[in-house]
Amino acid sequence: METMETMELTPDLFEPLDSAEKNSEFIAAEPRTYLSDAWHRFRKNKLALCGLVFLVIMVILAIVVPMVSPYTYDGMDYSSVNLLPCLEHPMGTDKFGRDILVRVMYGARISLMIGFSSALICLVIGVVYGGFSGYIGGKTDMILMRIVDILYAIPNLLLVILIMLVFGSNVTSIMIGICLTSWIGMARMVRAQVMSLKEQEFALAAYVLGASKSRILFKHLVINCMGSIIVNVTLLVPSAIFTEAFLSFVGIGISAPAASWGTLANEARSLIESSNPIQIIWPILAICLTMLSLNFIGDGVSDAFDPKKK
Amino acid sequence: MEETPILKVEGLKTYFPVGGGLFGKKQVVKAVNDVSFEVMEHETFGLVGESGCGKSTLGRTLVKIYEPTEGKIEFMGKDITKLSGSEMQDFRRNVQMIFQDPYASLNPRMTVGEIIREPMEIHNIGTPKERDEKVASLLETVGLKPDHVRRYPHEFSGGQRQRISIARTLALDPKFIVCDEPISALDVSIQAQIINLLERIQRERGISYLFIAHDLGAVKHISNRIGAMYLGSLVEIGSSDDLYHHPLHPYTQALLASIPIPDPKRMRERKKEEINGEIPSPLDIPSGCPFRTRCPYATERCAQEKPQLRQVGNSKVACHLYDK
Amino acid sequence: MSLLEIKNLTTSFATEQGKVQAVRGISLSVEQGEIVGIVGESGSGKSQSMYSVMGLLSENGTIESGSILFDGQEISPVQFDGNAAAYEKLMEGIRGNSMSMIFQDPMSFLNPVLTIEKQLVEPLKNHKKMSAAELHQKAVELLTQVGIPSPEERLKQYPHQLSGGMRQRVIIAIALACNPKLIIADEPTTALDVTIQAKIIELIKELKEKTGSGVILITHDLGVVASACSRVYIMYGGKIVETGLADEIYYQPQHPYTSGLLACVNNPEEDTELRPIPGSPPDLIKPPAGCPFVDRCDKAMKICKMKMPPERKLSDTHAVCCWLTEKPASGKEGE
Numbered sequence: 001m002e003t004m005e006t007m008e009l010t011p012d013l014f015e016p017l018d019s020a021e022k023n024s025e026f027i028a029a030e031p032r033t034y035l036s037d038a039w040h041r042f043r044k045n046k047l048a049l050c051g052l053v054f055l056v057i058m059v060i061l062a063i064v065v066p067m068v069s070p071y072t073y074d075g076m077d078y079s080s081v082n083l084l085p086c087l088e089h090p091m092g093t094d095k096f097g098r099d100i101l102v103r104v105m106y107g108a109r110i111s112l113m114i115g116f117s118s119a120l121i122c123l124v125i126g127v128v129y130g131g132f133s134g135y136i137g138g139k140t141d142m143i144l145m146r147i148v149d150i151l152y153a154i155p156n157l158l159l160v161i162l163i164m165l166v167f168g169s170n171v172t173s174i175m176i177g178i179c180l181t182s183w184i185g186m187a188r189m190v191r192a193q194v195m196s197l198k199e200q201e202f203a204l205a206a207y208v209l210g211a212s213k214s215r216i217l218f219k220h221l222v223i224n225c226m227g228s229i230i231v232n233v234t235l236l237v238p239s240a241i242f243t244e245a246f247l248s249f250v251g252i253g254i255s256a257p258a259a260s261w262g263t264l265a266n267e268a269r270s271l272i273e274s275s276n277p278i279q280i281i282w283p284i285l286a287i288c289l290t291m292l293s294l295n296f297i298g299d300g301v302s303d304a305f306d307p308k309k310k
Numbered sequence: 311m312e313e314t315p316i317l318k319v320e321g322l323k324t325y326f327p328v329g330g331g332l333f334g335k336k337q338v339v340k341a342v343n344d345v346s347f348e349v350m351e352h353e354t355f356g357l358v359g360e361s362g363c364g365k366s367t368l369g370r371t372l373v374k375i376y377e378p379t380e381g382k383i384e385f386m387g388k389d390i391t392k393l394s395g396s397e398m399q400d401f402r403r404n405v406q407m408i409f410q411d412p413y414a415s416l417n418p419r420m421t422v423g424e425i426i427r428e429p430m431e432i433h434n435i436g437t438p439k440e441r442d443e444k445v446a447s448l449l450e451t452v453g454l455k456p457d458h459v460r461r462y463p464h465e466f467s468g469g470q471r472q473r474i475s476i477a478r479t480l481a482l483d484p485k486f487i488v489c490d491e492p493i494s495a496l497d498v499s500i501q502a503q504i505i506n507l508l509e510r511i512q513r514e515r516g517i518s519y520l521f522i523a524h525d526l527g528a529v530k531h532i533s534n535r536i537g538a539m540y541l542g543s544l545v546e547i548g549s550s551d552d553l554y555h556h557p558l559h560p561y562t563q564a565l566l567a568s569i570p571i572p573d574p575k576r577m578r579e580r581k582k583e584e585i586n587g588e589i590p591s592p593l594d595i596p597s598g599c600p601f602r603t604r605c606p607y608a609t610e611r612c613a614q615e616k617p618q619l620r621q622v623g624n625s626k627v628a629c630h631l632y633d634k
Numbered sequence: 635m636s637l638l639e640i641k642n643l644t645t646s647f648a649t650e651q652g653k654v655q656a657v658r659g660i661s662l663s664v665e666q667g668e669i670v671g672i673v674g675e676s677g678s679g680k681s682q683s684m685y686s687v688m689g690l691l692s693e694n695g696t697i698e699s700g701s702i703l704f705d706g707q708e709i710s711p712v713q714f715d716g717n718a719a720a721y722e723k724l725m726e727g728i729r730g731n732s733m734s735m736i737f738q739d740p741m742s743f744l745n746p747v748l749t750i751e752k753q754l755v756e757p758l759k760n761h762k763k764m765s766a767a768e769l770h771q772k773a774v775e776l777l778t779q780v781g782i783p784s785p786e787e788r789l790k791q792y793p794h795q796l797s798g799g800m801r802q803r804v805i806i807a808i809a810l811a812c813n814p815k816l817i818i819a820d821e822p823t824t825a826l827d828v829t830i831q832a833k834i835i836e837l838i839k840e841l842k843e844k845t846g847s848g849v850i851l852i853t854h855d856l857g858v859v860a861s862a863c864s865r866v867y868i869m870y871g872g873k874i875v876e877t878g879l880a881d882e883i884y885y886q887p888q889h890p891y892t893s894g895l896l897a898c899v900n901n902p903e904e905d906t907e908l909r910p911i912p913g914s915p916p917d918l919i920k921p922p923a924g925c926p927f928v929d930r931c932d933k934a935m936k937i938c939k940m941k942m943p944p945e946r947k948l949s950d951t952h953a954v955c956c957w958l959t960e961k962p963a964s965g966k967e968g969e
Contacts, residue, residue, distance in 0.1 A: 360827040360828075360829060361798070361827055453912075453913075466914075467676070467677065467914045467915060468676065469914055470914050497675035497676055497854045498675075498854055498855045498856070498857075498895065498898060498899055499675050499854075499894065499895055499898050499910065499911045500675065500910075500914075501898070501910075502897075502898035502908045502909070502910030502911075503898075503910035503911070503912065505908060505910070506908060506910050524827055524828060525828050526828070527857075527899075531908050564829060565828065565829065568828045568829045568831065568832045569828060569857075570828075570831065570832070570855065570857030570858045570860065570899075571857050571860065571899070572856040572857045572860050572884060572895075572896050572899045573860055573884060574860045574861060574863075574880045574881060574884050575881075577860040577861030578861055580861070588797045588798070588799050588800070588827075588829075588830065589797075589827075
């Protein structure tokens with residue numbers, strides 16, 4: 001307003017503006033999808049990003065190392081038992097002369113697989129069960145939720161141990177054991193969110209358009225709880241890995257010669273006071289770092305999907 | 311104006327049970343309490359009343375979001391309370407709804423294109439290419455640009471979102487649209503835009519509207535006939551001019567007197583003929599005439615006998631004042 | 635001296651998409667004992683300018699420049715040179731005491747688990763030294779003042795037991811508790827039914843007469859404030875585009891936006907055609923270089939797109955920012 005002099009006010013400036021030059025429906029911001037928006041926020045969290053990088057490296061190593069290494073996870077070599085870390089064996093060997101690096105990476109396969117697959121199974125069961133219960137409501141919801149309450153009342157570990165006794169100590173029965181109760185949290189969360197979302201006008205709008213129940217549930221309701229679902233999954237993975245490690249450590253999980261991190265720690269336990277006490281360090285280090293990075297990721301993801309952090 | 315009714319409502323009641331848990335006795339909210347009216351083809355029927363008068367419940371009952379407790383709803387000669395599966399899909403194609411809150415009525419995880427395309431996907435209309443073309447032409451109809459299809463609802467202002475919502479309802483070429491307070495959440499400058507858009511669409515496509523609002527001023531322009539609703543009952547039905555210039559029911563008069571007008575002098579002079587208090591709880595509807603607790607002319611008779619809608623001059627009114 | 639004097643206030647919000655320039659250098663003043671209307675649509679910056687005054691901006695909002703003189707005291711955080719603690723301390727003493735706010739949505743402002751009395755005496759406890767008996771006495775007085783019948787019983791009730799209009803009256807009572815010099819009412823009637831709207835406006839008018847406070851009424855509807863305001867500011871795109879006495883604004887609007895607003899309010903007493911303002915408000919992430927209204931204006935000229943028009947005083951009280959009034963004499967036309 002003060003800089004009036006800077007421009008000469010010629011009459012032609014007062015010609016009517018061409019309507020083509022008007023642009024009242026203009027939106028300045030770049031279009032961005034929900035997920036890319038969340039990724040954008042996630043990237044800003046350095047710790048979470050480190051966690052993600054570590055996890056990716058871990059996965060790659062778990063796949064590659066056992067493939068390229070000259071040793072196998074169960075190949076015993078009595079000529080070189082309980083070696084300290086050296087050139088041929090970067091993490092040393094155990095009491096049967098097996099290469100610990102290969103065994104830790106092979107363990108990573110099992111641990112990560114159990115972690116991710118059981119989280120995935122819980123995701124599917126939890127979302128379908130909770131979504132169905134919340135969307136149908138009424139008596140169905142009441143019955144479904146009481147079933148959940150009963151399952152929840154059974155001590156988790158007891159259930160897992162029972163299942164291991166019945167089905168034997170293998171990956172499948174561990175996963176069944178973990179999945180049997182872990183989906184409950186997911187189901188409850190999805191149910192609560194679906195219940196409040198289904199009264200929203202966009203869900204009613206889809207209903208009035210004639211959309212089927214499953215279309216409304218999955219295309220409109222579940223997709224709007226995606227943020228919380230993903231956050232929940234990032235918590236399920238470490239808890240599954242932890243449960244498996246614990247079971248294997250106390251000796252009722254994966255049994256030798258197969259190796260998960262828990263089994264490795266269990267085996268190394270007896271050597272703590274012997275010639276090679278650092279054997280136990282490797283699996284524990286692997287568990288700790290993986291847990292830590294998963295927790296960082298979980299933290300970053302929950303921030304990224306928090307609508308208040310815009 | 312055509313004289314064939316497209317929608318005929320008779321003795322409609324929608325009740326909701328409340329309470330009845332462990333504590334407290336079971337009660338019934340009579341949200342819509344014995345309502346009868348007709349909407350003609352190519353007509354806009356306005357429905358006004360304060361919040362809590364049951365107008366939105368009525369609208370939602372008509373599109374079968376709520377099941378009526380009693381009464382008949384006839385759409386194009388068919389009772390919609392008993393429709394078979396395929397008849398139901400037909401009904402859905404013909405009857406649409408525009409919602410009040412433009413911030414809640416669009417799925418935040420879908421792009422504008424997906425939102426407008428969805429009704430065609432549900433009803434299997436057209437090839438993907440035809441659908442895209444239709445989306446573009448609908449966007450143009452409501453004054454948005456075709457390149458807005460990839461954007462998400464949160465990027466738009468309230469008025470723009472309400473236009474997206476209108477485009478979505480038009481995707482099925484419906485014959486009847488329930489507009490549930492489509493302008494209440496918008497700025498005044500945008501309200502007029504939406505009203506004009508709806509009017510233009512009606513002229514071009516011959517759609518009938520049920521237009522719900524709490525503000526008589528807004529309804530006046532778009533409606534041919536208007537019904538005033540109070541605590542679940544229609545208290546007056548008349549042509550939009552009659553209702554404005556000769557409101558009969560004391561409630562309609564009060565609604566009319568409280569419309570704000572942008573004229574300081576007349577607002578200052580305006581006589582304060584106000585009604586007392588606020589709308590009672592629909593759990594506890596007064597006996598007789600529901601409006602009697604706030605009516606300046608209430609008599610003994612109003613407490614005992616519920617007045618019925620009947621013809622007075624050109625309008626229909628439910629009030630004992632007009633008994634001979 | 636004015637009760638409130640704002641000069642060149644600029645407020646922006648940091649968002650992921652970029653900086654939203656919500657308020658772009660506005661100046662306004664409010665005198666003791668007058669009701670001033672700030673009218674504009676959502677996104678015009680009308681609420682954010684007042685939140686800036688109250689120091690209630692959300693975390694990502696900052697006041698970039700400008701001065702805010704309230705009752706002779708400078709309360710703009712800009713003048714505190716980064717001493718946020720001192721600013722907060724000052725505002726804590728002012729908010730709810732000599733300056734208070736009435737919010738749009740009574741239900742979300744009231745705490746559902748506290749009785750009306752507890753919420754009513756809260757500002758008094760914070761700012762005044764009073765005994766329990768005095769507090770109760772004052773609470774009863776306040777409810778009577780805002781026209782709530784049987785105040786003793788109401789004080790014991792919870793917000794959900796009151797109707798919408800009653801809740802808004804309670805909010806007004808809370809705002810009045812410490813006899814504020816300035817009351818800012820942010821769309822106090824938007825969430826209410828038409829039959830209640832007029833009464834709330836009437837109440838605000840009456841209370842102003844009684845207490846002599848200055849009142850700022852923020853609204854998007856020129857109709858609602860027509861009976862109440864002595865002066866009106868019209869805001870658009872973060873700027874004040876026209877200001878004047880109510881009669882000047884309503885009867886001789888100069889800015890096309892003001893006339894547009896007037897034309898699209900339904901006036902049922904005259905059967906005029908609805909003339910809406912086309913288009914949507916500007917996106918303030920990239921505010922237009924020229925007049926913010928240019929894209930929706932039916933009288934837009936080339937210069938409007940290039941440069942913001944200067945403020946032109948038409949009388950002591952009436953001023954407008956529009957190139958139409960600057961148009962060289964040769965082709966004078968259009969009001």
